[in-house]
Structures are given as C-alpha cells and as structure tokens.
Amino acid sequence: MSRPALARAAIVAVAWLALATFPEWSQFWESSRFATGIIRQILIFAIFASSLDLLVGYAGLPSLGHAAFFGGGAYAAAIAAQRLGTDELVVSLGAGILGAALLALAVGFLAVRAVGIFFLMLTLALAQMVFAIAFQATDLTGGSNGFSAVHRPILFGIDFNAAGNLYLLVCVTFLLVLLLLWRITTSSYGRALVGVRENERRMRALGYDTRTLKLSAFVLAGAIAGVAGALSSYEFRFVSPNDVALSTSVTGFVMVLIGGAGTLFGPVLGAAVVLLIERVLPSQLPAQTVLGIVFILFVVFARQGIAGALRRMVRA
Amino acid sequence: MIEIRELRRDFGGIRALAGVDLRVEAGERRAVIGPNGAGKTTLFNVLTGELPATGGTMRLGGTNLDSLTTWQRARLGLARMYQRNELFNPLSARENVLLSITSLGGAYRPLRSPTSAEVAGAEAVLAQVGLEGRGAVPARALSHGERRQLELALALARRPRVLLLDEPTAGMSPAETQRIAALIAALDRSLTLLIVEHDMDVVFRLADRLTVLHEGRAIAEGTPDEIRSDRQVHDVYLGKVVES
Numbered sequence: 001m002s003r004p005a006l007a008r009a010a011i012v013a014v015a016w017l018a019l020a021t022f023p024e025w026s027q028f029w030e031s032s033r034f035a036t037g038i039i040r041q042i043l044i045f046a047i048f049a050s051s052l053d054l055l056v057g058y059a060g061l062p063s064l065g066h067a068a069f070f071g072g073g074a075y076a077a078a079i080a081a082q083r084l085g086t087d088e089l090v091v092s093l094g095a096g097i098l099g100a101a102l103l104a105l106a107v108g109f110l111a112v113r114a115v116g117i118f119f120l121m122l123t124l125a126l127a128q129m130v131f132a133i134a135f136q137a138t139d140l141t142g143g144s145n146g147f148s149a150v151h152r153p154i155l156f157g158i159d160f161n162a163a164g165n166l167y168l169l170v171c172v173t174f175l176l177v178l179l180l181l182w183r184i185t186t187s188s189y190g191r192a193l194v195g196v197r198e199n200e201r202r203m204r205a206l207g208y209d210t211r212t213l214k215l216s217a218f219v220l221a222g223a224i225a226g227v228a229g230a231l232s233s234y235e236f237r238f239v240s241p242n243d244v245a246l247s248t249s250v251t252g253f254v255m256v257l258i259g260g261a262g263t264l265f266g267p268v269l270g271a272a273v274v275l276l277i278e279r280v281l282p283s284q285l286p287a288q289t290v291l292g293i294v295f296i297l298f299v300v301f302a303r304q305g306i307a308g309a310l311r312r313m314v315r316a
Numbered sequence: 317m318i319e320i321r322e323l324r325r326d327f328g329g330i331r332a333l334a335g336v337d338l339r340v341e342a343g344e345r346r347a348v349i350g351p352n353g354a355g356k357t358t359l360f361n362v363l364t365g366e367l368p369a370t371g372g373t374m375r376l377g378g379t380n381l382d383s384l385t386t387w388q389r390a391r392l393g394l395a396r397m398y399q400r401n402e403l404f405n406p407l408s409a410r411e412n413v414l415l416s417i418t419s420l421g422g423a424y425r426p427l428r429s430p431t432s433a434e435v436a437g438a439e440a441v442l443a444q445v446g447l448e449g450r451g452a453v454p455a456r457a458l459s460h461g462e463r464r465q466l467e468l469a470l471a472l473a474r475r476p477r478v479l480l481l482d483e484p485t486a487g488m489s490p491a492e493t494q495r496i497a498a499l500i501a502a503l504d505r506s507l508t509l510l511i512v513e514h515d516m517d518v519v520f521r522l523a524d525r526l527t528v529l530h531e532g533r534a535i536a537e538g539t540p541d542e543i544r545s546d547r548q549v550h551d552v553y554l555g556k557v558v559e560s
Contacts, residue, residue: 188418189426195404195415202402205364206474207390207419216424 020171023164033163040167042275043174044231049255049267050181051224056253057262058185059217060197061112062120065127066225066252068107071244072130073100073226074233075141078150089153089160089169096230097223103130104222105215112214115200127249134241146240150233160234170231177224182264184220193217254291258298260305269306317342317478317508318363323372325355325362325532332358334532335372342377342477345509347523349516349543351553354529356512357399360480363510364396365389377477390419393477399486399512401467403455409466410451413438416473438473445469445499461492468499479503481511485518497521520544528553 018025022039026032048070055061076099081092107126114122134141141147152160160166184190195203196210203210233239242248251274259270277291302309318340325333332355340346348356361367363374365386374381376392384392404412417434418425430438442451445465450458455466464484471479484500485493497518503509513519519526519540526543528536530552536543543549 184426187426187428188421188430189424191407191411191415191430192418192423194407198404198406199402201366202398202404202470203415204386205366205390205396205398205402206416206470207387208423209385209387213423220426 016171016175020168023167036163036167038275038279040170040235041279042272043170044228044235045252045255045275046268046271047174047177047231048225048228049252049259049271050177050264051221051228052252053256053259053261053263053267054181054185054193054217054221054224056256057260057266058190058197059193059214061214061218062116062253063111063123063218063221064120064246064249064253065107065111065123065125065130066221067244067246067248068127068130069100069104069222069225070229070232070248070252071134071239071241072103072222073097073229074239074243075134075147075229076100076226077230078147078233078239079140081151081153087151087154089155092151092153092233093227093230096226096233098226100226100229101219101223104219104225108215108218108222112211112218124246124249127244128246131241131244131246134244141239141241144241146238146242147233148238150237150239152234152237166234170235173227173231177227178264178268181224185264254295256305258295258305260307260309263305263307266305266307273306317344317377318510319375320363321373323359323362323374324370325358325367326370331532333362333369333372336529336532336534338527338534340478340508340510342508343506345511345522345524347511347513347519347526348529349513349519349526349553350529353531354553355532356529357482358532359529360396360482360510360512363389363480364394390474390476393474394480395471395474395476395478396480397468397471397482397484399482401463403463403466403470405456406454408452408454409442409447409458409462409469410435410438412455412466413441413451413469413473416470417441420474441469441473444472446495461488461495464488464492464496465499468496472503476507478508478510481509481513483513484511485513485515493518 023032023036026035052063052066055063073096077092077096080095081087084091107123111119111122111126135143152166154160158165160169192208192213196213200210229243232243255270255274256267258273259268260266274291277294278287281287281290298305318338320336320338323333323336336359348359350356358367362369365384376394379392381389404415414430414434417437418430439451442448445468447462447465447469450462455463458466481500484496488496493515500522511522523540525537525539527534528543528549536546536549
C-alpha cells in the first residue's frame with residue numbers, strides 16, 4: 001500500500017473509531033443520547049444514499065424509485081422475523097437483503113431497458129406500484145397503519161434492544177457497506193459501470209453486455225438499500241408505506257446530489273446535512289423550505305456537491 | 317473472414333443498402349469507398365449490429381451474425397474505430413484502454429482491480445499507437461490527433477480478428493494523417509481490416525483490394541490499379557474526388 005493510501009486508511013480508521021465510541025466520550029454532554037440517535041439515523045440513511053449513488057453517480061442510472069428497496073428491505077426484515085418467530089439478526093437482515101434484491105431484480109429487469117428520463121419515469125412508476133402494494137396488502141404489511149412493534153434482533157447473545165448495542169451494529173454495518181462500495185467502485189466491475197455511464201455505445205462495441213451489467217448494479221444497489229431498510233426497522237421499530245414512498249426516494253436523491261454523486265463519502269455527507277436540517281433545526285424554522293433552499297444552492301453553485309467543493313478546496 | 321450477402325437496410329422509403337455482397341479474406345485489407353450517402357457507415361453500423369439489417373446475411377469467420385447483438389459480435393472478434401470518437405472522456409487514456417482489455421476477462425470482477433498484466437497490456441497498446449507517456453491524461457484533454465490514436469487503441473486492445481476503421485483520418489492535419497496511416501500500415505498482417513476512408517492517398521496506401529459503394533450497392537471491386545482504371549468508378553466517385 002502506498003503512503004497516501006496508508007494515510008487515507010489511517011484517517012478513515014480514526015474517524016470511524018471516534019464515531020463508534022461517540023456515546024462513550026460524549027456521555028457527559030446533556031444532549032449525548034439525542035445526538036447518538038441522530039447519528040444512528042444519519043448512518044442508516046448514509047447507507048441508503050450510498051447505495052443509490054452506485055446507480056446515480058457511478059452507473060449513470062437516475063433511479064427515482066430507490067425507496068422501494070429501502071422499504072422493501074424494512075418490510076421483509078420485519079415480516080420474516082415475525083412470521084418465523086425469531087429475533088436472529090442473520091434471519092431478519094438476510095430477509096431484508098434478499099427481499100430487496102429480489103424486488104430490485106423484478107423492477108430492474110424492466111427499468112434497464114429504458115435510458116435517461118424514461119428510466120427515471122419507469123423506476124418512479126414501478127416504485128409507486130410497490131407503494132400501492134404496501135398500502136393495500138393490509139394482512140402482510142399492516143396497510144396504512146404500518147408494521148409496528150418490530151423486534152430488535154439478537155446476534156450471538158448480543159441483544160440489540162440496548163441502545164448502545166444498536167448503535168454499534170449500525171456503525172459496524174455502515175463501515176462494512178462503505179468498504180464494500182469502495183472495493184466495488186475501484187474494481188474492474190466498478191470501472192465498467194463508469195464506462196456504461198460515460199459511453200454505453202462504446203461499451204457494447206467493446207463486448208460488454210451493458211443491459212446485464214446495469215441490471216446487476218441495480219440489484220446490488222437494491223440489496224444494499226435493503227440493509228439500510230432493515231436497520232431502519234430496528235431503529236424505529238416501525239415500518240410504514242412512507243418507507244417505500246416517493247418522498248423517501250426523493251430524499252435519497254437529494255442526499256446524493258447535495259453530498260456529491262460518484263463519490264464514496266459524498267452521500268454520507270449529504271445524508272448528514274439533510275437529517276440535521278430535518279431533525280435538529282429549531283422547530284420555528286420550516287425544515288423543508290430550508291432543505292429546498294440548500295438543494296437549490298447546491299444545484300446552482302456546486303453541482304459536484306459537498307465532496308466536489310471539498311476536493312476543489314484541497315486542490316487550491 | 318467476412319461474408320456479406322444481399323445485405324439491405326431501409327430508412328423509411330430510403331434504401332441505404334440495396335443488396336450489398338462483400339467477401340473479405342482473412343488478413344486482407346479491404347477499403348470501402350464511395351461518395352457521401354453511398355452507405356459506407358450504414359454498412360459498418362449493420363455489420364456491428366448497431367443497426368438491424370432489413371434483409372440479407374452476414375458471417376464472421378463462418379459464424380452467422382444475423383441474430384447476434386453488438387456485444388456478442390465484439391466477443392467474436394469484431395472491433396471498430398468510430399468516425400466520431402467514442403471515448404470515455406473523463407477517464408484517463410490508460411483507463412480507457414483498460415476498459416477494453418478487462419472486457420476480455422469478463423466484467424464481473426467486483427472485488428478485483430485490473431491485474432498487473434492487464435495494466436502492462438494497456439501501456440503496451442498505448443505505446444503501439446504512439447501515446448506512451450500520455451496514459452494519465454484524461455481523454456478529453458488529449459489533442460484531436462491523440463484522441464484518434466486512443467480511438468484506435470480502444471479497438472486494438474481487445475485483440476480483434478477483424479477491425480473496422482471508419483474514416484480513421486477524419487479531421488486530421490496532414491502530419492496527423494501520415495502518423496495514423498503509418499500506425500495502421502504497421503498493424504499485424506493477421507488482422508483483417510475493413511477501411512472506410514475519403515483520403516484516396518491513404519486508401520491506396522493501405523488497401524490490398526477496394527470495394528466501391530454507390531447508392532447502396534457494390535458497383536466495383538478489385539485491386540487499387542483495377543479500381544483506378546475503372547471507368548464507372550471514375551464517373552461516380554474518383555473523378556469527383558480528384559476534381560475537388
């Protein structure tokens with residue numbers, strides 16, 4: 001490993017350790033518990049946004065239906081745990097990943113046949129169908145009342161009902177997902193996705209089956225969104241049609257664009273900005289309006305997002 | 317190596333290819349010439365599968381291409397240098413060539429970077445087309461001539477059996493034209509070339525045989541000397557080229 005790569009790895013390791021031990025070193029701060037909860041939610045949505053970025057930023061697939069896999073994963077985790085009568089993490093998280101991946105396979109099979117605005121509209125329409133199913137399949141999903149009292153899982157005797165344990169689970173999962181995405185985006189496969197984004201015609205002429213390549217990215221991103229969805233169901237102990245709704249898809253898209261598409265840490269920063277505005281801003285301020293203004297500012301003045309702006313500052 | 321029979325392609329009421337027959341032997345260097353609108357680029361687009369044929373059959377090394385997609389034809393060994401560069405602009409020249417090379421090993425290596433052999437292969441191809449030392453430069457930052465060289469490198473890196481060259485010297489200065497023509501002339505003789513080109517000096521320098529397309533039909537075929545002395549070809553194309 002080169003010296004700059006070692007330095008980067010050391011910075012990431014220290015930052016993650018600081019994050020993972022936040023509840024301990026901040027315990028004397030009166031808002032420590034509140035802040036820990038917000039960080040948990042930021043990390044969960046960071047996983048969701050990062051999975052969407054694999055499509056939007058790397059493969060050039062602007063999906064507006066990604067919440068279908070986030071919510072789909074949340075429902076699958078909760079329903080599997082309840083129906084199978086087990087709180088084992090492997091079962092519910094596995095069901096969340098598998099459920100979201102299968103859903104992404106079905107949606108992606110149709111969606112990757114279209115490009116550009118048609119792809120975007122197709123993902124939107126198909127996700128709305130998933131939303132309608134979540135809303136109407138009352139026996140399975142609880143319909144508009146949602147699926148409440150979701151059990152938090154256990155793993156090797158570790159009970160994630162304890163807030164500290166749940167925080168660690170989210171932190172470790174976040175790290176693993178980010179490492180996986182880093183490996184994928186720097187691999188031959190990840191570069192092939194960038195190739196599809198930049199020039200699909202040439203990729204076909206080079207012998208790449210681009211439709212299958214896009215479908216594989218769609219399923220992979222869906223499966224990772226399913227991880228975020230399962231963690232969300234543990235966090236809130238509740239899953240509702242809102243988790244598969246268009247508003248959640250749009251939130252993910254805003255996170256990616258504010259943070260910086262096509263970058264590893266951009267969506268993480270975007271998730272932090274969006275959730276801090278939504279959940280920490282004083283209640284007198286209209287959070288959605290503030291978020292809208294922030295979004296417009298980024299689209300007009302900093303299209304590369306926070307990550308792009310930081311990169312320019314470092315280079316300057 | 318290439319066998320085309322009665323190839324037709326219609327655009328609405330316009331017949332771009334009106335039953336083209338073409339047979340190119342392995343290792344042959346064949347130029348396809350003709351006036352604008354003769355169907356040369358359409359022939360390439362249909363041959364690579366980017367446009368479906370309206371009728372006729374195509375074979376590559378004995379394999380029927382008719383029902384195959386563009387990427388399947390590429391895997392059979394058909395490569396193309398486009399008339400308008402089709403590069404991956406934000407990526408470096410090296411990454412451009414690597415995308416071509418890694419396609420040989422399969423796209424699904426999500427946890428592996430390109431191997432050192434693949435990186436060395438990319439450097440070798442860049443050197444072959446005269447881009448040594450330019451591997452780290454983004455494709456969009458290269459000069460027009462260098463972008464044409466990179467376009468050729470992308471096509472060569474897959475080690476194809478047949479290379480389609482669509483106006484390889486398009487938009488080049490005389491010096492750049494000489495350089496790219498020399499690069500093509502130096503390619504391995506086992507590689508079958510099909511060249512579409514308007515620069516007749518380049519055509520007569522590179523081609524073993526020529527096929528002349530006019531209004532979607534092959535009206536003549538022969539050696540450079542035979543084509544030069546063909547009255548019909550002179551009337552529909554070469555005379556006009558000389559006059560212009």
